[in-house]
Amino acid sequence: MTGRFSVVGIGPGDPDLVTIKAARMIGDAAVVAYHAGVRKESHARRIAADLIPATAVEEELRYPVTTGTTDHPGGYVGAMAEFYESCAVRLAAHLDAGRDVVLLAEGDPLFYGSSMYLHDRFKEVYETEVVPGVPAFAAATAAIAGSSGPLVRQTDVLTVLPGTLPEPELARRLADTEAAVIMKLGRTFPAVRSALAQAGRLEGAWYVERASQADERWLPVADVDADSVPYFSLIVVPGDTAHRPSADRLRARDPQPAAVEVHEQGAAELLVVGLGPGPEDWLTPEASAALADVDHVVGYGPYVARVPQRPGLTRHASGNTVEVDRARAALELAKAGERVAVVSGGDAGVFGMAAAVFEAAEDPAYAGVAIRVLPGVSAVQAVAARAGAPIGADFAVMSLSDRLKPWHVVERRLRAVAEADLVLAIYNPASRSRTEQVATAQRVLLEHRKPDTVVVVGRDVGRAEESLTVTTLAELDPATIDMSCLLIVGAESTRVSAAGVWTPRFVR
Template structure:
């Protein structure tokens, strides 16, 4: 009869944080296995030392490399894969002989631990039990004495070995975070924290619950002093006063104009998520504000869609008093949206000292094009059919110019309850230069619950089926419609164009 395999979580370092089940598993084992570097010292063994008996058979599993530099033909990963396979084979000999094997693991066995590599190679062949342990993440939060995440906050666990750009994006987007595996990665992690605007709130925890434990602000830590067994922590924002005042000492906040894309959270960029999370005040059209998660301590100022200038000035007034304001816009804020209104107001002398930045978002045109295929694959023009801010004669002239240049057209704001005739007039203008069978993508509520994307011909475009939540993409003379093998129609505009 085969023996039993245990993956035993020992907790973060303090032996008193081992679970009763972990102690029981070690006591009942014939073989105690643990990993170590070439020096032969094992942190896992030192945690469990009081429970290891002289009659235990000990299997020391020594890593062949501890950095990603290796002369193995398969490189670092090849060397480690070979090691794990050989280590699993050594343990299998004991299991085949009917012995019970306990593999010790710091923290939790299946959380960034070496045991998992034994588990993947042995658990399908032998009776296996995993004994969970207190992770270094939980230990770090406990030692800091601060909540990691509350309510609907998102906690992100990141390895410091990720590329710096990836770390920056994820740190900017999340509410709370823990970055593992510091050591040599610390300078990169610190830069990522700073670039994400999170360095002031970041904490450092070294050897939590162990001898030599150290707690500090991450910004104050010397990179040369950081061991592998340390973590960077961004604690919960809930319950903390939001930083309204800028750090320049002049009492002036800032305005960040953000685009939420065409619909909900799936369309937000990490940078936009970060700006929304750190703001003290959100200002915007109520429909767009409803797309943003509610956060404790954050003030929301909703308004009607037709008061862009007033909304922009209100945001600047808040920032002038020291608030960190996010102006929330749909799509991309620079495309028929709030960025223009904010920058126009910010150009006045009263607000020239208020910092303003604009963060991009996925445009309605890009979202609709992606759903339909690639109709914007060549040159295209973007025109709003709304005559609320410019006369129809100007719109018609621009449609003629773009159509005569054989550009694909993205038509924003095509219709509403008070504007019912513009689509029909636009169709008449375009057919002066376009064939009746020119493909038109009619995309409504892209990304939303009522999403509908259809391909019609220009001559068949029905104005009654177009509203304010619709965008129209009108093809050029080169735009193709192809029905693929699965029955789906796709639209694409070739990138080449015939000479002459």
């Protein structure tokens, strides 16, 4: 009979924070394993030292490398994979001999813990258990409670972030949450502090090192010497700081006008900005300059996420089906004198936010708000350019979504385009809830077009995962189409040559 493998969380450092269950399991263990740094005493063993029975076999799992370089042929990843595999072999020998193994894990085992790599290897082979522990951020939050108040309250959202994220991404996520915990500091600290400043969250952010330990200390992040930051440190950004008034920023995550604290000072111009299909190179200089000058960005979450965070910028992200509500929120801000940009993917005027803004602006309440639309590279342009020149002659653009128009209207327009022999660009061809429209559109088009009509399928064009497929109307597989795709259905004259897909400008 094989032994049982248990991963036991022992908290952040104070032995008094080890749970009763964890203490019992350590005291009953035949084998106690723990990780240790390259040239350091095991912190995990130090915490649990008084709980390990004298009869237990101890297995020290010493890392071959933690940071820096290694001469391993597989680099850092290869060295660590080999290390975990060797650890698994050592501990498996005990388990196969029927001995129960307890692996000590600092903090909580499944919260950025090294123990997960061994648990992953053993969970399908041996009986396993994970005992939760007090995570370091809970101890850190308790340490600063007298100075900062609660971490989160009521509907605050807490985001846990690794400091190893790219600085712009870290800044964006910090701006989009009420409360945050930032782990993995050390050498990342300067970039993390910069990201906090860009997000307008440096004020009120607390640095805590060695939480719950005898040499614990905490101070405002702004006051920390970057050269003194050890591994056992983290940053806590309490949720209350998101709502604290500040002279240089306005915090309002919910884009509803009632949540925005603004002061009437005469309406400002509202910008509607097309961000292009994705790559930064496809954002126009005009759009880039405009986004660098506004105080608020309003839009669908993934599009707002593409705007770099910076000091003084407030982001208002919302879902994909509230376009008019989003437009009203932006108009309210502009009406109150705030500099606002509504962002949209591709070109804002092509199935984007421009029409929703003008729809909302029909309300006489916004008569004093001027609206300016800044064009962007549209998805159809991007896909066409990748394919060659399929829209080099007359073409039509349609959306297969029937959310804002009935399907019979979509089908009637498909027939009209097909009968007119126009190249057709199809947006929104499918979604999780709309799986039949592509097949129906294919059937309708085949009633008027030849089976060998050229079809271009562009997926995620402009992004790292982009693909381009050239097929025919008859061979198009609707099951492969989703919202990441844009289709271009050629006219009778559209050709495929060695250079690419193109439609002649002339008609004979």
